[in-house]
């Protein structure tokens with residue numbers, strides 16, 4: 048597969064992508080990573096293109112990452128967020144979509160609390176739509192940057208043991224990662240309290256375990272998930288103290304993993320809840336690399352979806 | 361006024377008839393059923409050659425939205441929709457604005473229905489005042505106004521005490537208590553069936569157990585109280601099993617299932633790309649549940665097929681999946697779907713279908729109909745099992761366009777609907 052065979056207009060979820068398409072995004076990201084290492088971190092690739100960043104849910108990290116990626120590609124980016132633009136004040140999503148369409152953007156990056164909203168938007172606008180997280184459904188660019196980071200360290204995915212630990216039920220990061228990693232041949236284990244494990248999770252092709260020790264044993268990659276503290280009130284776990292006791296990652300516990308294990312976290316972290324500070328900053332951690340790779344991966348996605356590679360080719 | 365329906369195949373489970381017979385109607389009532397009848401002097405003839413002639417279809421679970429939500433549907437458009445779909449009668453749920461929890465609302469519905477006359481309307485009264493689940497509504501008074509059953513549909517009766525009282529009190533009037541069986545204490549923030557697909561889509565789930573808990577509780581209460589209990593839109597294998605078992609013990613329980621629960625599963629939410637037309641309560645369930653419901657049609661556990669016709673305005677459904685209201689329309693698709701997807705593949709016979717759409721519903725609610733014996737009101741549905749149709753929501757008589765079946769090609773459709781011996785004309 049080469050660059051000209053990318054035909055998608057939208058990136059709504061990993062569910063839609065083939066393994067070859069995933070490889071293509073990762074390879075493309077590889078070439079953009081170099082841009083971020085230059086003294087002048089900018090290429091003219093998307094000059095004259097307009098990208099709307101539409102964030103109905105606060106997200107400093109993902110939004111900044113997309114913004115930086117857009118700027119490095121010389122795109123014109125415009126930010127809308129729920130708090131500043133009145134998007135939430137009774138205007139229907141359809142009206143919002145029509146309004147955005149009227150501005151004829153080339154790409155729309157959308158984050159929304161409800162699953163399926165990017166899909167709905169994609170049906171109604173000409174612009175390409177990038178899902179930057181829709182409720183607990185998908186967060187494809189996060190899974191892609193995680194995969195990019197894993198590939199850097201492990202060379203590939205086939206037979207790789209990846210353990211994802213924490214609130215599996217409410218995490219979009221998990222869903223996209225499961226889809227991506229299983230497509231690429233990795234063996235995925237999910238672990239967490241039974242109260243935060245979605246029903247029939249094995250139907251997604253993963254192994255579910257309910258102890259941290261079991262999840263860590265002999266694993267190549269550990270991915271810790273953020274625990275939302277408000278889940279406590281919804282009967283998902285009794286207290287932060289007890290959560291950390293059962294599922295918090297400590298240096299001692301991490302010893303059960305392979306010696307060259309890498310530790311990942313999509314951020315933002317709750318230190319002392321799902322992860323101890325010393326591990327988060329310890330030698331196995333690749334958490335900051337993930338952040339850096341996020342920019343390269345998003346540049347790749349923006350580039351491929353903008354269609355400029357087709358105009359050149 | 362004499363009308364002879366000639367040459368059709370009569371299916372009348374009320375009289376156990378299933379053969380080529382003519383039906384002679386005089387002054388709105390059935391005069392005679394037999395072979396080679398003559399229309400008599402000045403009699404008209406309706407040629408039913410090649411058609412099935414059945415006692416009028418009855419949908420015992422619809423939402424007509426009047427009073428108060430006429431932007432969604434009205435008694436006029438809802439009954440037009442009924443007639444267009446081959447239904448001669450509907451029973452309408454009380455969750456209007458204001459709810460049908462007192463006689464004045466009941467009488468308004470009866471009066472409006474009589475004025476339009478496209479189909480008979482049997483109002484269902486609320487169980488509790490304001491459907492709030494606290495205090496019994498004036499059920500006797502509503503029965504006086506025309507109510508044929510009580511239900512807080514949409515608002516499950518959560519209090520076991522209230523359900524017990526309702527089951528007891530309803531016996532004074534020999535009417536059934538209809539429950540929307542859902543324990544709201546379990547997974548109440550759900551928007552689709554809890555299972556593989558809710559997990560894949562990241563949508564909060566409505567567990568099948570929430571329905572089962574309520575059916576189990578109510579059946580236990582029914583043992584104590586006696587009376588008649590009807591499960592609305594039953595959707596799970598376990599609930600069906602409990603109803604089957606309760607029936608075998610002689611409890612007066614009946615149940616209905618919807619065409620969508622018989623034909624679609626939770627996978628449809630994914631397949632349709634989060635279409636809000638796949639969002640209803642109870643939600644589309646698993647394949648195992650669907651298969652069990654089909655079994656319930658075959659073995660007689662299921663008493664009725666009802667559409668749960670729930671029109672919503674286009675704008676209300678044209679929002680993100682999580683925020684959309686529950687419900688789809690069904691009056692104009694039910695017969696075609698059943699003929700094409702249940703009868704044609706041989707899952708049930710045409711006779712059983714008429715039982716499920718006419719005789720069964722009439723018995724479950726204890727209303728007239730479901731039979732065309734001499735003296736019965738001449739409510740008749742004629743349908744063609746071969747004629748093709750494509751579901752086209754823009755041509756619905758209903759104001760609602762919210763259906764997951766748009767574009768489905770169906771073999772089989774209603775041809776004529778007669779109420780009181782008069783063919784309903786929709787112009």
Ligand SMILES: [Zn+2]
Nearest residue numbers: 513514540592
């Ligand atoms: Zn209901």
